Amino acid sequence: MSDFDIGKPVRKVDNDIKLSGQAKYIADFHIDGMLYARTVRADCPRGIIKRIDIPVLPEGYFSVTADDIPGKNIIKFLADDWPFLAKDRVNYFGEAILLIVGPDRAKLLELAGRVYIEYEMIPAILTIKDALSNNFTPIFGSDNKFASYNYEKGDVDRGFSAAFKVVREKYSTGYQKQAYLENQGMIAVPENDGKISVYGSMQCPYYVKNALVQALAVGEEKVRIVQAFTGGGFGGKEDYPSLLAGHAAFAALKTRRPVAVLYEREEDTAYTPRRHPAEVTLETALDREGRILGMKADIKLNGGAYAGISEVVLQRSIYNICGVYNIENLRVTGAAVATNTVPNGAFRGFGAPQVIFAIEMHMESLAKIFSYDVLDYKKRHMAKQGDRTATNGLFYDEIKLPEMIEKAQEVSFYTSKRAAYQADPELHKGIGISLFLHGCGFTGSGERDIIKAQLKLRRKKDSKRVEIFAANVDMGQGLQTTFRKIAASVLDISVADVIFAYPDTDRVPDSGPTVASRSIMIVGRLLQKAAERLKKRWQENNDIEIIQDYEAPERIKWKGGESSGDAYPAYSWGVNVVEVEIDPLTCETSVTGAWSVFDIGQPIDEMIVEGQIQGGMFQGLGYAAMEVMANDENGRSRQNNLTNYTIPTAMDFAPIENHLMKTYYEDGPFGAKGAGELTLLGAAPAYASAVAQAMNIHIAKLPVTPEYIMREASENE
Amino acid sequence: MVESFFPDNLEKALELRQKKEIRPIAGGTDLMVRWRRPAGILPAFSGDMLFTKNIAEMNILQKKDTCLYIGANTTLAQLIEWKWTPRLLRLALLEMAAPAVRNVGTIAGNICNASPAGDTLPPLYALDAVVCLQGAAGIRELPVSSFITGPGRTVLKRDELLIGIKLFFPAPDNDMVFYKKVAVRRAAAIAKVSLAMRGSKKNGYVKTIAVAIGAVGPTVVRLPEIERLAEGKTVLNAELLKTIYGEYDKFIQPIDDVRSTADYRRQTARNLLHHVYDNCIKWN
Amino acid sequence: MSEIKFLLNGGNISVNIDPTMRLLDVLRDILGLTGPKEGCGEGECGACSVLVDHKLVNSCIMPAGNVAGHEVLTIEGFSGEMRYKKLADAFAGAGAVQCGFCTPGMILAAEALLNKVPHPDESQIRRAISGNLCRCTGYNMIVQAIRTAAREGAGLW
Ligand SMILES: Cc1cc2nc3c(=O)[nH]c(=O)nc-3n(C[C@H](O)[C@H](O)[C@H](O)COP(=O)(O)OP(=O)(O)OC[C@H]3O[C@@H](n4cnc5c(N)ncnc54)[C@H](O)[C@@H]3O)c2cc1C
Ligand code: FES
Numbered sequence A: 001m002s003d004f005d006i007g008k009p010v011r012k013v014d015n016d017i018k019l020s021g022q023a024k025y026i027a028d029f030h031i032d033g034m035l036y037a038r039t040v041r042a043d044c045p046r047g048i049i050k051r052i053d054i055p056v057l058p059e060g061y062f063s064v065t066a067d068d069i070p071g072k073n074i075i076k077f078l079a080d081d082w083p084f085l086a087k088d089r090v091n092y093f094g095e096a097i098l099l100i101v102g103p104d105r106a107k108l109l110e111l112a113g114r115v116y117i118e119y120e121m122i123p124a125i126l127t128i129k130d131a132l133s134n135n136f137t138p139i140f141g142s143d144n145k146f147a148s149y150n151y152e153k154g155d156v157d158r159g160f161s162a163a164f165k166v167v168r169e170k171y172s173t174g175y176q177k178q179a180y181l182e183n184q185g186m187i188a189v190p191e192n193d194g195k196i197s198v199y200g201s202m203q204c205p206y207y208v209k210n211a212l213v214q215a216l217a218v219g220e221e222k223v224r225i226v227q228a229f230t231g232g233g234f235g236g237k238e239d240y241p242s243l244l245a246g247h248a249a250f251a252a253l254k255t256r257r258p259v260a261v262l263y264e265r266e267e268d269t270a271y272t273p274r275r276h277p278a279e280v281t282l283e284t285a286l287d288r289e290g291r292i293l294g295m296k297a298d299i300k301l302n303g304g305a306y307a308g309i310s311e312v313v314l315q316r317s318i319y320n321i322c323g324v325y326n327i328e329n330l331r332v333t334g335a336a337v338a339t340n341t342v343p344n345g346a347f348r349g350f351g352a353p354q355v356i357f358a359i360e361m362h363m364e365s366l367a368k369i370f371s372y373d374v375l376d377y378k379k380r381h382m383a384k385q386g387d388r389t390a391t392n393g394l395f396y397d398e399i400k401l402p403e404m405i406e407k408a409q410e411v412s413f414y415t416s417k418r419a420a421y422q423a424d425p426e427l428h429k430g431i432g433i434s435l436f437l438h439g440c441g442f443t444g445s446g447e448r449d450i451i452k453a454q455l456k457l458r459r460k461k462d463s464k465r466v467e468i469f470a471a472n473v474d475m476g477q478g479l480q481t482t483f484r485k486i487a488a489s490v491l492d493i494s495v496a497d498v499i500f501a502y503p504d505t506d507r508v509p510d511s512g513p514t515v516a517s518r519s520i521m522i523v524g525r526l527l528q529k530a531a532e533r534l535k536k537r538w539q540e541n542n543d544i545e546i547i548q549d550y551e552a553p554e555r556i557k558w559k560g561g562e563s564s565g566d567a568y569p570a571y572s573w574g575v576n577v578v579e580v581e582i583d584p585l586t587c588e589t590s591v592t593g594a595w596s597v598f599d600i601g602q603p604i605d606e607m608i609v610e611g612q613i614q615g616g617m618f619q620g621l622g623y624a625a626m627e628v629m630a631n632d633e634n635g636r637s638r639q640n641n642l643t644n645y646t647i648p649t650a651m652d653f654a655p656i657e658n659h660l661m662k663t664y665y666e667d668g669p670f671g672a673k674g675a676g677e678l679t680l681l682g683a684a685p686a687y688a689s690a691v692a693q694a695m696n697i698h699i700a701k702l703p704v705t706p707e708y709i710m711r712e713a714s715e716n717e
Numbered sequence B: 001m002v003e004s005f006f007p008d009n010l011e012k013a014l015e016l017r018q019k020k021e022i023r024p025i026a027g028g029t030d031l032m033v034r035w036r037r038p039a040g041i042l043p044a045f046s047g048d049m050l051f052t053k054n055i056a057e058m059n060i061l062q063k064k065d066t067c068l069y070i071g072a073n074t075t076l077a078q079l080i081e082w083k084w085t086p087r088l089l090r091l092a093l094l095e096m097a098a099p100a101v102r103n104v105g106t107i108a109g110n111i112c113n114a115s116p117a118g119d120t121l122p123p124l125y126a127l128d129a130v131v132c133l134q135g136a137a138g139i140r141e142l143p144v145s146s147f148i149t150g151p152g153r154t155v156l157k158r159d160e161l162l163i164g165i166k167l168f169f170p171a172p173d174n175d176m177v178f179y180k181k182v183a184v185r186r187a188a189a190i191a192k193v194s195l196a197m198r199g200s201k202k203n204g205y206v207k208t209i210a211v212a213i214g215a216v217g218p219t220v221v222r223l224p225e226i227e228r229l230a231e232g233k234t235v236l237n238a239e240l241l242k243t244i245y246g247e248y249d250k251f252i253q254p255i256d257d258v259r260s261t262a263d264y265r266r267q268t269a270r271n272l273l274h275h276v277y278d279n280c281i282k283w284n
Numbered sequence C: 001m002s003e004i005k006f007l008l009n010g011g012n013i014s015v016n017i018d019p020t021m022r023l024l025d026v027l028r029d030i031l032g033l034t035g036p037k038e039g040c041g042e043g044e045c046g047a048c049s050v051l052v053d054h055k056l057v058n059s060c061i062m063p064a065g066n067v068a069g070h071e072v073l074t075i076e077g078f079s080g081e082m083r084y085k086k087l088a089d090a091f092a093g094a095g096a097v098q099c100g101f102c103t104p105g106m107i108l109a110a111e112a113l114l115n116k117v118p119h120p121d122e123s124q125i126r127r128a129i130s131g132n133l134c135r136c137t138g139y140n141m142i143v144q145a146i147r148t149a150a151r152e153g154a155g156l157w
């Protein structure tokens, strides 16, 4: 493969199997003798389980309760609080209590409907406000917080005491559901020797494995996890598959038969994790010229009923609160609180979209107060190479934001349109720009201290083919292709000569989860290094196996306890412009243009990256404009299917025009950084800014629905 | 055990209707969703089903002199393509659901479903559509506005079937037509509010005007007596408009639900109403 | 139970089922055709799309009784055709496939469109796939793919 340009698109290796309908997703598996499981769920938000009556089950039907769990009835996350199956108490409407298992799905539905559960109700905590009010018995710990953080940089009090003006604003953001097209599902198959194999739709095979080892109280060798074709994840298949795999495995062990747990859209929408709703308060001290002297930020995330991974999500929120701006004096407090609602989890952006929205809108407010042009004002505060990050780390690498902004202005005509729309409010048009960054990879020292990724590369004797052994999954983002490209490119062989099977934990080492925009930058780098080592030994006439372990880049320094240092090894950058037109009769918004410029280092495949950008920005626009999810008085989601949880169709937004600003990141393969999550972050603030201009209103909330716009506009009158 | 029947003519179908409790199913796009159960399980229909698709008399689509006759089984997609379909109705059909649903869903299904947000209803009300019902006692013809009595409720008798609808042609519109569906997104969405208007002018005078508003009450709102206040006028002065709007306000009684709020619906319906009276009628 | 006969992917088929059974269940569970997917089960997402008499329908809300005597085409049947090949190449070339879950439905939606309108403009394409949700791609690359197929597949449709 001479003249190999790593960015040049190749035909994705899995196109044909997917296009022709031959790809087997988990619901497409057919296993002889397979049973189905139906979940019986709590129908109250909080209570003590007083009694469970299970109807007499016909032959061949089983129930599986907490008592059937051989090991620990706790899903392995950071805190030990989330049970696979509730035993004596329930903490959210829809929490799984037991499973009814058997061959006929109609019969299961009927039997599950006849299970009777009696509760002693406990007053439920449904909002962030309730969670911190002291009026309720805490759900978690003594303060009802899954995690709380505070850190400070510079001298905030001095900044505030010198202030000419202090501006305090509150922003809030709602739920967002991943709404991958394929619902969650797992099939567990009991093997002869007490071993269990689990197949399913997932992002993190080793998370699932580790969860099962603990729950089944067995040795590592007794659990095998295999990823099936996965119909989208976006974070939603990071945490929850562990629970689902547990259910399938308990049932399979009890019945000695393969058992499938396949969610319906309704279960998936209503009862699996979503993006955390957030409340963000920003208080900024300014001098006479509007320069920022200091900022106090407070972030509250609604974590739902169990800790899950909320703590890590919160970390990303609090460490990204400054967006792209260099704030020298900063005090940040943050908490993830417990409520009697579905536990929230990972979703593309992972705590960042909430705060990027808040800081971008806040910067706009500050500019307006001092009658500055919004973009000029933002540019004045932008961080440069060598500046300190929010956590007093360093921006080591070049920051190309000025060039990116220029490009975005050039392609979108932002500046002239902004002025024209401002001059004529009757047009009801607006255009907004957002600047943002994304810390690539795990927050803090996660890679070094917790994940410790390992990857294996093998070439057999007398073969020219090379096999990659890694636990990272393709869920649509193209890893099957990009990993092969990296190996092929280093080894100078064809992509077709690289084997990369869907991960099977019996075969692959733990190269970590497929999350945090880390697969290319971190694991891809391991792959590149392994391939380089293999290349040196290419002439050997033996089986060659290369094991590559993660080594943290030397320049990175992080003190987790103090929230101080380099929270991320590298940053990707973005500029988005969104243009809208609003129908004043209905306050419906048309997105008439969308432009983006991204710096993600070197793209490993330009077309795959383009796909990430198009899809990510689209999800961001959905988050901004139409995806409403809210709870009823029982903490139960009012949206429970794709009819009432509406995601964008092909007719909703103008096509996105995208440009890449190529840079080179020395610790990424071929210079690549993370790309997957960044793409979602900027759409919402750019959209909100455009709507704010079009209707001359202030926007403090996501999603920006016509209902919200109309209310704000009428209050303005 | 649910039994299904596939009569191929009206006589057999009506005989079945007379004999037993049997539910008509046309495209099934409403029924299959309403009674759906999880994958692999039959829908939860409780009684026998009468598949209407083979009933020849319901598959008619024809223009006869000044009357359009649209057989019950005519699909939404067929109506979009039919060259005689009134413009106002076509505008609504184009924004209904998505192609796959329009290929299957029928006009009878949308009418009999009687949803306050049913998209063909405001145009049908505004076009003075007549529904043709046939039962043991023979045929009756009613204005669609008398056929529908509430959400999901119609005056269809147990032994009757809706066999078709009639529209007058040329519809007394075609000077002025306005249709607006307000929904969460551009396709595949149920209306939060919708408004259909047709009207005509002669020598500067308003000759006819019909305005129908969907999803703001238990049934589509159309107020012929109020429309008549505008008829014969060249200009609608502020005072008259105030009276007109005041009357509509009494009937614009929307609800909060998962799709929108009562406040938003009320305000949007008013804005659209003012738009059609102020702009379309007053100035055209 | 009734005997339902129809043409499936070019061959005659007869199944003895309750006619209210969803066509999707007939295809997936009884006939083992897993190309049509279930994404929502209520007509909202298009993952279960098949063609009935060359028209796009959602098989998850189609009672099997309604296809009696008609012609059903699934991705399994269509993937043998030249027109499929043209669409598949265009999808691959435009980067229109990510997780793939919506893809068989999208291909059939494109086929239904091109059958009727061989040279669609962008808005016709968007309208034609407006009932086929895709959460991965943001649709633009799919729209491009369909344009390319239409352009390069001259004569096929
Ligand atoms: C995804 C999706 C999106 C949709 N979007 C929209 C939308 O945007 N706007 C909208 O208005 N609707 C929408 N609908 C609803 C539905 O598609 C329409 O109401 C359609 O016209 C129903 O027609 P059908 O033939 O499928 O009805 P069916 O489900 O067959 O029947 C509906 C009702 O009519 C009765 N019925 C049918 N035929 C007769 C007859 N001849 N005599 C007496 N009773 C009869 C049935 O018994 C039943 O009560 C949507 C549905 C889906 C699944
Ligand atoms: S599964 Fe049929 S439309 Fe979604």
Ligand code: FES
Pocket (backbone or CB within 6 Å): A181, A231, A232, A476, C096, C097, C098, C099, C100, C101, C102, C103, C133, C134, C135, C136, C137
């Ligand atoms: S490619 Fe994943 S839903 Fe379309």
